[in-house]
Amino acid sequence: MFEQIKVILVNTSHPGNIGGAARAMKNMGLHHLVLVNPKEFPHAEATARAAGAGDILESALVVDSLTTAISDCHFIVGTSARLRSVAWPLSDPRQCVDRLIPRLKDQQRIAFVFGNEQSGLSNEELSLCHAHLHIPCNEDFSSLNVAAAVQIVAYELRMSLHQNTPAELLYEMESKPITADEMERFFISLENCLIQLGYLKPSQPKKLMLRLRRLFNRAIIEENEMNILRGIINSIAERTVEKQ
Amino acid sequence: MFEQIKVILVNTSHPGNIGGAARAMKNMGLHHLVLVNPKEFPHAEATARAAGAGDILESALVVDSLTTAISDCHFIVGTSARLRSVAWPLSDPRQCVDRLIPRLKDQQRIAFVFGNEQSGLSNEELSLCHAHLHIPCNEDFSSLNVAAAVQIVAYELRMSLHQNTPAELLYEMESKPITADEMERFFISLENCLIQLGYLKPSQPKKLMLRLRRLFNRAIIEENEMNILRGIINSIAERTVEKQ
Numbered sequence: 298m299f300e301q302i303k304v305i306l307v308n309t310s311h312p313g314n315i316g317g318a319a320r321a322m323k324n325m326g327l328h329h330l331v332l333v334n335p336k337e338f339p340h341a342e343a344t345a346r347a348a349g350a351g352d353i354l355e356s357a358l359v360v361d362s363l364t365t366a367i368s369d370c371h372f373i374v375g376t377s378a379r380l381r382s383v384a385w386p387l388s389d390p391r392q393c394v395d396r397l398i399p400r401l402k403d404q405q406r407i408a409f410v411f412g413n414e415q416s417g418l419s420n421e422e423l424s425l426c427h428a429h430l431h432i433p434c435n436e437d438f439s440s441l442n443v444a445a446a447v448q449i450v451a452y453e454l455r456m457s458l459h460q461n462t463p464a465e466l467l468y469e470m471e472s473k474p475i476t477a478d479e480m481e482r483f484f485i486s487l488e489n490c491l492i493q494l495g496y497l498k499p500s501q502p503k504k505l506m507l508r509l510r511r512l513f514n515r516a517i518i519e520e521n522e523m524n525i526l527r528g529i530i531n532s533i534a535e536r537t538v539e540k541q
Numbered sequence: 542m543f544e545q546i547k548v549i550l551v552n553t554s555h556p557g558n559i560g561g562a563a564r565a566m567k568n569m570g571l572h573h574l575v576l577v578n579p580k581e582f583p584h585a586e587a588t589a590r591a592a593g594a595g596d597i598l599e600s601a602l603v604v605d606s607l608t609t610a611i612s613d614c615h616f617i618v619g620t621s622a623r624l625r626s627v628a629w630p631l632s633d634p635r636q637c638v639d640r641l642i643p644r645l646k647d648q649q650r651i652a653f654v655f656g657n658e659q660s661g662l663s664n665e666e667l668s669l670c671h672a673h674l675h676i677p678c679n680e681d682f683s684s685l686n687v688a689a690a691v692q693i694v695a696y697e698l699r700m701s702l703h704q705n706t707p708a709e710l711l712y713e714m715e716s717k718p719i720t721a722d723e724m725e726r727f728f729i730s731l732e733n734c735l736i737q738l739g740y741l742k743p744s745q746p747k748k749l750m751l752r753l754r755r756l757f758n759r760a761i762i763e764e765n766e767m768n769i770l771r772g773i774i775n776s777i778a779e780r781t782v783e784k785q
Contacts, residue, residue, distance in 0.1 A: 317686070317689075320686060320689070321686075321689055323679060323682045324678045324679055324682055324683070324684075324685050324689070325678060325679060326678075326679040348684065348686070349682055349684065350682065389700070391700065432696070433696075433699055433700060433703060434568045434569055434570075434699065435567060435568055435569060435570040435699075438567045438568055438593055438594065439568065440568075440592065440593065441568050442561070442564060442565075442592070444689075445561075445564070445565055445568070445688075445689070445692045448689045448692050448693065449692065449693065449696050452676070452677075452693050452696075455677055455678065455679075456633070456635065456677060459677060471752075471755075491773065491776075494773070494776040494777060494780055495776060495780070496772055496773055496776040505769065508765065508766060508769060509769065511766075512760055512762070512766050512769075513760070515760045515761075516756050516757070516759050516760035517759075518756070521752065522752060522755075522756050525749065525752055525753065525756075528740055529735065529738070529740055532735075532738040532739060532740040533738060533777060533781075536738050536739065536781045536782060537777065537780035537781055537782070538780055538782050
């Protein structure tokens, strides 16, 4: 099941942290590292901190957007140190991994996304995720090193996947899971639809799309539901007229 | 109970690892660091990797033997990456921390001992310990960075001692919950809207509303989201024309 899991580091500043994350991954049995716009990579310091995990760095994928990085994944977990203005389903690493087991058994691809050292993940990046993960820590000193955060999540994955956790299916799907890419195309057509309806004003978007992303990501849409939602959007496009 | 816990690093070679361990400790709420014959300390690299945990380094005790370091402790846990020729009570970090809870409640002082980067703890050092802790990892690549090992143990301590994430943090609502009655009224207006759009044919309803109920109930809609959904439905109602 480790093969189905990606670790995605976004805008990492220090190459040493990339190496540390690679080592943490390999120690726990993870392989797939994706780097979104790393500041410096490849880099001698990354290689040094990776120690014997140079193969993880060599096979790491470097891409220029988080959207590309997650496009083939079915479930996206964003790590967040801060409480956000828009609330999202939040769990600690143990709960999060427990809830992912049925998805992994269902052959879904899962991404864990870690933000930049200074600023973490942006609200926009977090809005691409189905769930947010918060690592419990000292409130007076909560800035966890990014390689340390990868270590904790990878450790929880190993603890869970290597124990014979009962295969209790926590949820039952009616149809297939969809990918982040399909979800993204839905949000774009939803946004266009709301603009056409005059409900979303591009000059004053407020947090409307963010709230709708939160709602639909929380529901974890599957294939037959996506077909319904697309059908409704198409009907709206056909039947509505500009306001007089 | 964090006050009763010491982290002891023995013969650490790389000062960066001492800094990384200090940061990991402070993140999780631990304070007491003891260094047994560190190769280089204090050191700029330790300070750099500690980030905001310089106070842990400043108050760290430097001693010349493990015996001195553990002298006032009641229970000593040694970390070990290897299986030893002499069997010792062995546990993973979670089991280990669980078993320590009664001792901590009993006001006992506990030490966690971490060995040198290359060789770990010697058999003699391990023989000073009451229990051995093994962090589960990939057997083909089991050399865990010492700061990463401290991070995992400190994280398990926090998860156990802090009864981790408070329930109200697990799911954070932005606004008020809504009642089943409001939800029911939403489904009725959604159904009327879909009929008006021509997407739902009352003569052939199939399972459309059932599927939409399943989707929106799963998301557990709250008040401000309900306002958005109502707004969208009203916009559709205003703008829809009959098909020619």
